Amino acid sequence: MQLTIHAFDLPLAHTFTISRESITVQKTLIVELEEDGFRGYGEATTNNYYGFTFENMAAALERVRQDLESQTLDDPVTLWQQLHPKLNDNPFAQCALDQAAHDLWGKKLGQPVYRLWGLEAKNLPPTDYTIGIDEIDVMVAKMQEFPDWPIYKIKLGTAHDLDIVRALREHTASVFRVDANCGWSAEETIRNSSELKSLNVEFIEQPLPADQGAAMEQVYRESALPVIADESCIVESDVERCVNRFHGINIKLVKCGGLTPARRMIDRARELGLQVMVGCMTESTVGISAIAQLLPLLDYVDMDGALLLAKDIATGVTIEQGKCKYSNENGCGVILN
Numbered sequence: 001m002q003l004t005i006h007a008f009d010l011p012l013a014h015t016f017t018i019s020r021e022s023i024t025v026q027k028t029l030i031v032e033l034e035e036d037g038f039r040g041y042g043e044a045t046t047n048n049y050y051g052f053t054f055e056n057m058a059a060a061l062e063r064v065r066q067d068l069e070s071q072t073l074d075d076p077v078t079l080w081q082q083l084h085p086k087l088n089d090n091p092f093a094q095c096a097l098d099q100a101a102h103d104l105w106g107k108k109l110g111q112p113v114y115r116l117w118g119l120e121a122k123n124l125p126p127t128d129y130t131i132g133i134d135e136i137d138v139m140v141a142k143m144q145e146f147p148d149w150p151i152y153k154i155k156l157g158t159a160h161d162l163d164i165v166r167a168l169r170e171h172t173a174s175v176f177r178v179d180a181n182c183g184w185s186a187e188e189t190i191r192n193s194s195e196l197k198s199l200n201v202e203f204i205e206q207p208l209p210a211d212q213g214a215a216m217e218q219v220y221r222e223s224a225l226p227v228i229a230d231e232s233c234i235v236e237s238d239v240e241r242c243v244n245r246f247h248g249i250n251i252k253l254v255k256c257g258g259l260t261p262a263r264r265m266i267d268r269a270r271e272l273g274l275q276v277m278v279g280c281m282t283e284s285t286v287g288i289s290a291i292a293q294l295l296p297l298l299d300y301v302d303m304d305g306a307l308l309l310a311k312d313i314a315t316g317v318t319i320e321q322g323k324c325k326y327s328n329e330n331g332c333g334v335i336l337n
Contacts, residue, residue: 001104003068005058006030006336010045010284011310014142017133019157019183020049026282029057030313030336031096033104035073040104041314041334043287044096044254052092052254060090061097068097073108076101080260091235091257098258099290099332106331112293113259113332119296126322127303128153128177136160136167143168146307150322151175151202153302157183162195169199177300179205182231186215193224205250206230216245228277228300236261239268248275248299259290266297280305289316289332292324313337 087094128151189207203226226247233249277300327333
């Protein structure tokens with residue numbers, strides 16, 4: 001295998017604001033693995049909150065370059081396990097590498113990754129479309145750019161969250177999900193949940209900071225809506241800690257280290273009776289196409305990252321009115337532009 005590391009700036013169509021930050025450009029790292037004329041691609045976006053930069057991801061990948069380039073790819077899972085001791089401090093870098101390995105693996109074998117896992121592309125959950133925090137009229141306008149989407153995910157964590165949801169509800173009958181990104185208290189979550197339920201909100205994602213486990217147990221008992229873990233469920237060992245605190249988990253590939261650990265997290269969540277969602281981190285079509293391979297295993301998905309961009313860097317899966325259409329390419333289906 002030959003390793004190439006690419007850097008891209010992904011311009012967003014709109015400023016994207018959540019409870020803790022706003023961005024207009026998302027920097028991302030793309031791993032390219034080449035072998036026998038086939039090219040596999042994987043992605044990890046940079047993230048200030050988790051402390052992963054292009055520079056530290058690229059440095060982590062350079063640590064394993066010799067290991068990679070001295071072998072051929074037979075199995076992405078074996079490769080992940082082999083390299084994990086050198087990459088366990090940088091799951092974002094390992095995610096990009098793992099996605100690229102899966103994409104290359106499928107292309108070499110002439111099959112989409114999900115089929116190589118024994119899955120079928122049926123009963124796939126639709127993706128939501130995310131509305132970042134802004135003035136209410138701007139949030140309404142953002143929603144109307146993607147009219148009649150089956151599900152909208154609304155970012156909250158302001159002093160007027162219920163007003164936002166009420167205003168958006170006046171313009172659509174579609175299902176809502178809300179994500180406070182750790183911006184609420186337990187009392188606020190419980191209080192908001194009843195009205196949000198009446199406004200056809202499906203669930204609340206990560207209302208409390210991740211270190212408030214005991215308070216989440218109260219929310220779990222008293223909320224009128226299901227609660228889904230995000231910042232509270234980063235890596236495999238977090239899944240068990242979500243029992244009796246959340247009704248489900250939202251897995252982010254970059255946080256856990258890629259498709260390989262994500263599949264283990266899905267299996268463990270099912271064993272524990274938790275619902276499963278996979279979310280994105282404003283990735284391009286490279287990362288979104290990797291997420292798509294997991295769709296047959298999921299209850300919910302948030303894979304709208306590429307839809308939020310003003311300009312994409314790749315082709316792969318496409319999304320039409322929330323429905324995923326797989327690429328004609330094998331692997332994860334990615335071609336870098």
